[in-house]
Amino acid sequence: MRVMQTSRMLAVYFWAMVVYLIFPIIIVLPVSFSDSELLRFPPTAFSMRWYQSYFNDPVWVDATLISFRVAVVSMVISTTAGTLAALAINAVPKHLAGPLTYGATLPIVIPHIFIALGVFILAIRTGLTDNELMLALAHAAVAMPFVVLITSAAIRQIDPTIARAARVLGAGPLRAFRVATLPPLIPAIAAAAIFAFFVSFDELIIAQFLMKGSETLPMRIWADLRLDFNPTVAAVSTLLIVVTTLAMGVAETLRRRAARTLAP
């Protein structure tokens, strides 16, 4: 239902802003298929050489694999810890829920560089620099607030009487959780997991401070951009743009579906 007519000028403005937001990202795609050594636009001839140079270079492939491993571990940890915390936050009395949410989402307000510095000093003290699990845990701490926010929103919309009914019908607390509370939360948890994966997969600064011997993908991209701009980065970026767009499309759809099916 259209309540207020929006003027044509506002519509033009809106689309201009969408172009500003999306256009620079789209420009990367054709450049990655260029056959030139330079980041030239428009590209002079079509070639796949920069994709070959990405897939055939063990440095790039290893960096991708490390990032993937770290992101998966981080995703599992942050999604589990965040979902459990969200369940607890929504079960405690109102006056406790506020401070708990505030505490659980604390890392959002702290600059990554600050967290990176702190984790770096922690790693030096414990001798755990260059440790993938350490990096995954640090990423999990950074990603967890998003998980708490997304799953909390879904939990608030669940009808608690269903779980109570399961208990009345003789299910234990764990079974009631498994059959009544958990299933409607799955889409939201999956969406949160996807977001958490990318928080870790894209993170640069903490990795930069913590890892010395091995490189994550953002570290590899960073090193390449600092030295010289070559289109291999454009090829990697194109792959990441496509993957991120697809994954975020799925995550947002899941989140909306969660909101829709849970709405009373």
Added chain:
Amino acid sequence: MKRLSLIWLLLPAALLLAAFIVMPTFDLIRASIFDPEFTLKHFQRLVERGVYVDVMWRTVRVSLIVAVICTIVGYPVAMFINLQPKKRQVALLFLILIPMWMSVLIRTFAWIVVLGREGLINDLMIGLGLADGPVQMLYTSGTVITAMVQIMLPIQIITCYSAMTEIDLDLMRAARVLGARRWQALTRVYLPLSYDGTLTGLVIVFMMSMGFFITPALLGGRQDMMIANLIEFQVQHLNWSFAAAIGIVLLVLTVAMILLLRWTGRFAFRRLLNVGR
């Protein structure tokens, strides 16, 4: 029994935050004031050297500029989405959410492609005869701000939009029926009701801009160095204690500015309402 199980549920999250956020923060505070005896020399060095003071002011100034631009530019975008039919809103939000979740590294790289020597803009300008040779656009402050606004804008739009969805649009209709012009309905009804969300967006963008690292490093020159870049530089030169001191200052500066912005925002809001009367 019930309370006990709740504590178990909170335990993993609490451990994670304690180990990787809270404890490291105390470590940083300690590292900044003990070297190895108690000393304030790192903070002294920070405020005594003009270069460092410059970096701190620049960080606050750039973050403020980015936050204000995002607020002004983002508000009409959020309003446009909110005034569309519900189904359409979801589709339009997607256009904002996709860039929001894209890696900052890649979005910054995209600007290099657009603004570089061989980039799109230079190519266009030379092609159209507007420039004789490539114009230097990378490594300038204007480019850093243009890119930072582009990177932060989705966050402002989404924050603003979620606040606007709470507005009962019937109030706008009522204002119009009662004779208010469209502009009046906007400034007297819509704007005050979305003010809080807009201010929250401004504060969030400011806060995130304060910690910016990638964009100033890749798109800016030496004159665009921000606090995060200074911290990285000091870490590379193994001055951990000094880096820790800068980190503490960054955090304190951010929190102080957030409080100031909220307070100024509330004050301005009251003035705004009084002027309307």
